Amino acid sequence: xxELFQVHVEIEKSKAQDxxxxxGWAQLVLKDFNDIDAYLVDAVTTFxxxxxxxxxxxxxxxxxxxxxxxxxxLRFYANLEHYYVQLRKRxxxxxxxxxxxxxxxxxxxxxxxxxxNAKLVFVGFNAITPAExxxxxxxxxxxxxxxxxxxxxxYFEDESQEAGLFLRNELADVDPKKIQxxxxxxxxxx
Numbered sequence: 001x002x003e004l005f006q007v008h009v010e011i012e013k014s015k016a017q018d019x020x021x022x023x024g025w026a027q028l029v030l031k032d033f034n035d036i037d038a039y040l041v042d043a044v045t046t047f048x049x050x051x052x053x054x055x056x057x058x059x060x061x062x063x064x065x066x067x068x069x070x071x072x073x074l075r076f077y078a079n080l081e082h083y084y085v086q087l088r089k090r091x092x093x094x095x096x097x098x099x100x101x102x103x104x105x106x107x108x109x110x111x112x113x114x115x116x117n118a119k120l121v122f123v124g125f126n127a128i129t130p131a132e133x134x135x136x137x138x139x140x141x142x143x144x145x146x147x148x149x150x151x152x153x154x155y156f157e158d159e160s161q162e163a164g165l166f167l168r169n170e171l172a173d174v175d176p177k178k179i180q181x182x183x184x185x186x187x188x189x190x
Contacts, residue, residue, distance in 0.1 A: 003087060003090050003094075003096070004026055004029065004030060004083070004087050005019060005022055007083055007086045007087045008022055011083060012079075029080070030098060033087065033100070033101070034099060036084070036100070037098075037103070037104035037131065038099070038100030038103055038104060038129035038130070038132070039129055039130050040130045040131050040134070043084050043085075044081055044085075047077075047080045047084060048081065051074075051077045051080065054073070054074060055074055055077075055078075058070050058073065058074060088101065100129070103131040103132050103135065104131045106131070106135055107130075107132075107138075110134075111138075111142075114139070116142065116143055118145075119145075120139050120143060120146070121148060122136050122146070122147045122148070125149070125170075127166060128170060133170075146180070147178075148180050149180065149181055150181050150183075151164075151179070151182045151183065152183050152185055152186045152187075153182055153184050153186075153187065154184070154185075154186035154187050156182060
């Protein structure tokens with residue numbers, strides 16, 4: 001958050017908001033940056049599309065009819081790409097990252113960043129982002145890493161059980177012999 005504030009000051013210069021005003025929108029921007037990286041989205045294309053969409057939604061044939069607020073609004077969306085790029089550069093220079101940035105970076109550079117001899121076990125998932133999926137796939141295919149799932153057959157095998165949808169989707173392409181920890185606790189009465 002503090003690094004993003006520094007980026008805000010660098011980009012906006014004399015028009016920068018004070019920290020209290022900045023806090024009103026900064027966490028949402030960080031969440032969006034996190035999602036972009038975690039879902040391996042092309043950030044530059046996304047921000048350019050978003051800026052164009054916002055400009056079209058506020059389009060006036062006569063630019064003089066635009067209010068100062070509309071002009072600032074459009075300028076902000078036009079600058080999001082710069083915020084994103086500068087924040088990432090600042091964080092990388094300081095060897096810092098937010099979660100999505102770290103997993104996205106690793107997913108794109110995994111062959112260079114993890115030793116083939118590393119012993120890895122992945123445990124405890126609620127949901128997996130595309131970046132995490134790419135990391136896990138690489139590690140299980142190239143490094144003999146293990147993935148441990150805590151699954152009950154009641155949810156997993158019965159397609160009418162919505163609670164097992166995530167696991168069924170995630171494990172659709174996995175050899176059933178490689179799936180560990182499928183229990184039958186919920187089907188058994190004690």
